[in-house]
Amino acid sequence: MTVFCSWENTSGGKPEPLIHGQENVAAVIAWGDSAIVDPEVDVVALCHAYSLAVRDNSCGQCIPCRLGTRVIADLFGKIADGRGRPEDLERIRELSQVVSKASFCEVGQDSPKAFIELLDRFKKEFEDALGGAPRDRNAYTYTSMVTAPCIEACPMHLDIPRYIEKIRLGKFSESLDVIKEKLPLPGSVGRVCVRPCESRCRRGKVDEPLQIKHLKRFVADCAAESLPHLEGRVAEAGLPARPREAALKPKVAIVGAGPAGLTCAYFLARKGYRVTIYEILPEPGGMAAVGIPDYRLPRNILAGEVDAIKTLGVEICYGKCLGVDFTLDQLESEGFKGIFIGMGCHCHKRMNIDGEDKGYYGYIPGVLFLRNVNLGLLSEVPRGRKIVVVGGGNVAIDCVRTAFRLGFEEACIVYRRSKAEMPADPVEIKDAEEEGVTFHFLIAPKRVVGANGRVTGLECIRMELSEPDESGRKRPMAIPGSEFIIDADVIVPAIGQDGDYSCLCNLPGVDISAKGTIIVDQNLQTVRGGVFAGGDCITGPATLIQACAHGRLAGLKIDGLLSEGKVEQFEEEAHQVFLKQLQSYKPSESVSLPGGTRRMPIRHEPPAARKLDFREADKGYTAEEAVAEAGRCLRCYRVVTCAFKKK
Amino acid sequence: MFECIIDDRVVETEEGTTVLEAARRHGIPIPTLCTLKALGSNRSCRLCVVEAEGPSLAPAVLASCDLKASAGLVIRTATPQLQKIRRTILELLLAGLPENREVQEIARKYNVESTPFEHAGHDECVLCGICITACRAKLGVSALSFAAQGDNERKVAGFVQLDGSACIGCGACANLCPIGAIGFSDAGDKREMSIYGRIVNTLDLVPCASCGRPFTTGKVVDYLETCLEGKVPEVRRVYCPECARVNYAPALIAEQQSRQTGEKA
Numbered sequence: 059m060t061v062f063c064s065w066e067n068t069s070g071g072k073p074e075p076l077i078h079g080q081e082n083v084a085a086v087i088a089w090g091d092s093a094i095v096d097p098e099v100d101v102v103a104l105c106h107a108y109s110l111a112v113r114d115n116s117c118g119q120c121i122p123c124r125l126g127t128r129v130i131a132d133l134f135g136k137i138a139d140g141r142g143r144p145e146d147l148e149r150i151r152e153l154s155q156v157v158s159k160a161s162f163c164e165v166g167q168d169s170p171k172a173f174i175e176l177l178d179r180f181k182k183e184f185e186d187a188l189g190g191a192p193r194d195r196n197a198y199t200y201t202s203m204v205t206a207p208c209i210e211a212c213p214m215h216l217d218i219p220r221y222i223e224k225i226r227l228g229k230f231s232e233s234l235d236v237i238k239e240k241l242p243l244p245g246s247v248g249r250v251c252v253r254p255c256e257s258r259c260r261r262g263k264v265d266e267p268l269q270i271k272h273l274k275r276f277v278a279d280c281a282a283e284s285l286p287h288l289e290g291r292v293a294e295a296g297l298p299a300r301p302r303e304a305a306l307k308p309k310v311a312i313v314g315a316g317p318a319g320l321t322c323a324y325f326l327a328r329k330g331y332r333v334t335i336y337e338i339l340p341e342p343g344g345m346a347a348v349g350i351p352d353y354r355l356p357r358n359i360l361a362g363e364v365d366a367i368k369t370l371g372v373e374i375c376y377g378k379c380l381g382v383d384f385t386l387d388q389l390e391s392e393g394f395k396g397i398f399i400g401m402g403c404h405c406h407k408r409m410n411i412d413g414e415d416k417g418y419y420g421y422i423p424g425v426l427f428l429r430n431v432n433l434g435l436l437s438e439v440p441r442g443r444k445i446v447v448v449g450g451g452n453v454a455i456d457c458v459r460t461a462f463r464l465g466f467e468e469a470c471i472v473y474r475r476s477k478a479e480m481p482a483d484p485v486e487i488k489d490a491e492e493e494g495v496t497f498h499f500l501i502a503p504k505r506v507v508g509a510n511g512r513v514t515g516l517e518c519i520r521m522e523l524s525e526p527d528e529s530g531r532k533r534p535m536a537i538p539g540s541e542f543i544i545d546a547d548v549i550v551p552a553i554g555q556d557g558d559y560s561c562l563c564n565l566p567g568v569d570i571s572a573k574g575t576i577i578v579d580q581n582l583q584t585v586r587g588g589v590f591a592g593g594d595c596i597t598g599p600a601t602l603i604q605a606c607a608h609g610r611l612a613g614l615k616i617d618g619l620l621s622e623g624k625v626e627q628f629e630e631e632a633h634q635v636f637l638k639q640l641q642s643y644k645p646s647e648s649v650s651l652p653g654g655t656r657r658m659p660i661r662h663e664p665p666a667a668r669k670l671d672f673r674e675a676d677k678g679y680t681a682e683e684a685v686a687e688a689g690r691c692l693r694c695y696r697v698v699t700c701a702f703k704k705k
Numbered sequence: 706m707f708e709c710i711i712d713d714r715v716v717e718t719e720e721g722t723t724v725l726e727a728a729r730r731h732g733i734p735i736p737t738l739c740t741l742k743a744l745g746s747n748r749s750c751r752l753c754v755v756e757a758e759g760p761s762l763a764p765a766v767l768a769s770c771d772l773k774a775s776a777g778l779v780i781r782t783a784t785p786q787l788q789k790i791r792r793t794i795l796e797l798l799l800a801g802l803p804e805n806r807e808v809q810e811i812a813r814k815y816n817v818e819s820t821p822f823e824h825a826g827h828d829e830c831v832l833c834g835i836c837i838t839a840c841r842a843k844l845g846v847s848a849l850s851f852a853a854q855g856d857n858e859r860k861v862a863g864f865v866q867l868d869g870s871a872c873i874g875c876g877a878c879a880n881l882c883p884i885g886a887i888g889f890s891d892a893g894d895k896r897e898m899s900i901y902g903r904i905v906n907t908l909d910l911v912p913c914a915s916c917g918r919p920f921t922t923g924k925v926v927d928y929l930e931t932c933l934e935g936k937v938p939e940v941r942r943v944y945c946p947e948c949a950r951v952n953y954a955p956a957l958i959a960e961q962q963s964r965q966t967g968e969k970a
Contacts, residue, residue: 122794
């Protein structure tokens with residue numbers, strides 16, 4: 059039974075039950091709001107614990123927050139010790155109001171609001187405490203954590219406000235260090251991330267979200283300019299360049315040198331494990347290398363980041379296919395104590411239309427088309443004058459834009475819904491439009507038309523949209539009799555991907571779901587002990603940052619298994635699950651700040667020039683631009699303190 | 706140009722101006738510690754808060770140094786609420802730096818003589834950030850930065866620190882510090898930079914080629930050379946300002962005249 063709860067979640071209800079890890083939460087203060095679940099809870103001590111957390115998380119840059127939170131914490135400390143005076147309560151209230159009105163960021167603005175509310179609600183408890191009423195000080199323990207809407211949105215939970223702040227202060231290499239605490243591929247992710255953080259940026263409610271992705275790229279590029287110092291830099295960040303104790307730690311094998319595998323290797327190598335990655339392709343990067351064209355993610359950027367990981371002592375064996383060149387049994391018998399499977403989704407989904415299987419020259423699935431181009435297998439890429447790509451996602455956009463760069467004169471996209479429903483990144487769609495891609499909306503493919511063994515066109519049918527279905531998307535319905543043919547020399551289906559885990563099928567202990575993904579528990583471990591999996595092979599096709607997040611967690615879990623013999627939920631995971639219930643981003647919230655400071659624009663190569671070759675299309679920020687953009691951050695840190703009853 | 710209203714006065718101002726600038730231009734005083742015309746704002750002291758309301762802005766208390774003036778904005782600079790906030794900020798400063806005379810003086814300027822708060826100090830300065838902005842943004846030297854003690858990674862500003870290898874000893878920070886927390890003193894052929902009364906850097910001074918009196922640090926001269934790509938006139942490089950003026954102004958004028966005559970011919 060909740061005694062008091064000051065907030066409602068978006069569905070209008072209370073965030074119940076409040077559970078952190080395995081424990082029931084007795085009470086919580088979460089930025090402006092609070093909930094007291096256990097009627098016995100010591101509100102005075104809870105406020106004191108929260109005031110300490112707020113004080114310790116105040117960045118110290120603005121006076122009201124730095125000094126105000128310090129004084130508030132001192133006053134609560136006095137009261138909790140039974141040394142408080144009646145005027146102290148009023149002082150806390152007034153100070154909370156001033157700090158909340160005058161502070162620069164959310165730490166100062168939001169946190170003290172909870173004090174005002176609790177002082178009112180629990181007036182008697184506070185007054186009793188002034189009199190030094192005896193209280194059991196050891197009945198509860200307190201845990202504090204910090205989040206922000208952008209941090210919550212990031213699958214990796216990167217401390218975004220912190221690295222942005224370091225950019226604003228001109229400390230670019232320290233900013234990169236913040237990112238590299240968790241993510242070894244900042245230059246790559248800084249170019250192609252789908253940036254869930256930006257869609258949750260509260261600045262977006264005022265004018266436009268921050269260019270978080272480009273800021274990440276900026277600090278990565280700053281460091282890349284001084285690449286020869288790479289080894290020194292790694293050591294600088296407190297990481298052993300080549301761990302000396304490596305010979306003592308067990309061997310770990312990783313299947314797949316994609317984002318998940320590389321990130322997993324980074325964390326294991328940093329901890330001193332001897333890591334070997336087995337990769338089927340002739341180069342590292344997985345989907346990031348062969349699924350994303352060079353004009354979006356230049357190969358030297360990815361290669362530089364992979365080199366940095368190799369510098370930590372990671373070995374990569376190329377051209378090795380699981381199930382063909384090696385098996386899990388073999389790896390285990392060779393002494394690998396931990397195995398991480400981080401395979402990607404390289405198989406295409408079929409359109410299931412006539413003509414797809416006729417073997418026509420000119421028919422090639424999107425992922426294969428991009429892979430062949432990226433691997434330089436140009437003879438395997440069908441050519442012609444006009445290319446038709448089917449699909450509305452980022453792979454479809456990558457295919458049409460790549461086509462121009464291969465010399466196709468005309469490139470078009472066929473999508474069965476309308477532009478509003480396209481899952482592709484709007485920025486990518488705009489870039490494609492600028493380059494002259496034609497979009498055909500509300501059209502579905504019906505038959506691949508061919509003659510003399512070659513594709514000649516795509517028979518299509520017009521669609522109309524129904525009312526939104528349970529997924530919220532409008533369902534396209536064919537208009538009978540509206541068939542027509544679009545001429546095409548090359549047809550590229552890009553309507554989704556699947557994994558190819560046939561190599562795992564006969565292996566005991568690794569279960570595959572009906573969707574074809576590997577089944578893992580909440581610790582990313584398969585039923586086969588010591589074998590972990592992450593990335594696309596457990597989620598189906600997803601994002602680069604999600605794969606990296608899995609890679610990192612799996613690396614840390616493997617370390618837990620090999621160093622302590624146990625695999626368990628980390629405190630940070632318990633925090634994240636708990637914080638999710640609190641909804642740090644409220645879509646309906648209005649932010650009362652003057653708008654009009656637009657995001658720093660990105661400079662591009664002009665469309666006519668860039669579509670002729672694979673040069674990088676977007677240019678990075680200059681230092682001045684990055685510092686100015688970083689100055690737009692509202693620093694929406696949220697401080698949370700929970701009370702738990704001691705057992 | 707557009708109009709906004711500050712304290713019931715119609716104020717005409719232009720795009721890009723902050724409310725603080727606009728108010729000052731029209732003689733409406735708003736207190737601040739961390740904003741200088743030449744350096745812009747550090748958004749840190751929050752003394753310049755105003756009440757703002759506009760066509761697309763719900764009523765809010767905002768720092769006027771960080772608020773761009775816009776058409777239809779209605780600003781109040783001295784309501785009881787704002788006075789209370791400013792008073793509290795100064796009381797907090799007094800509690801944070803109880804022994805600092807300069808801080809007491811600043812507070813007194815705004816009629817705050819004492820603080821109701823108990824000593825809350827670990828700070829040695831107001832951390833306004835002016836010295837850091839001057840060093841980084843204006844001089845491009847970046848020798849000063851915020852640092853913080855303790856293991857909380859989100860702490861940014863606890864004190865100001867100096868990177869002795871980057872510092873050129875120009876003394877701009879010392880001259881701009883509102884509370885005299887940074888200083889420099891010249892003795893013999895050395896300049897000593899100090900922060901919070903502790904010597905943090907010692908630099909070599911160069912003597913004037915004419916009078917022999919040390920007049921600046923070698924690093925300042927070198928830095929000028931680098932910034933101006935070696936185009937620093939000799940008189941500026943080797944002579945103290947006094948000697949340059951007294952001894953070389955006539956020569957410079959003569960040289961300029963002869964050049965002009967040459968151009969005419």
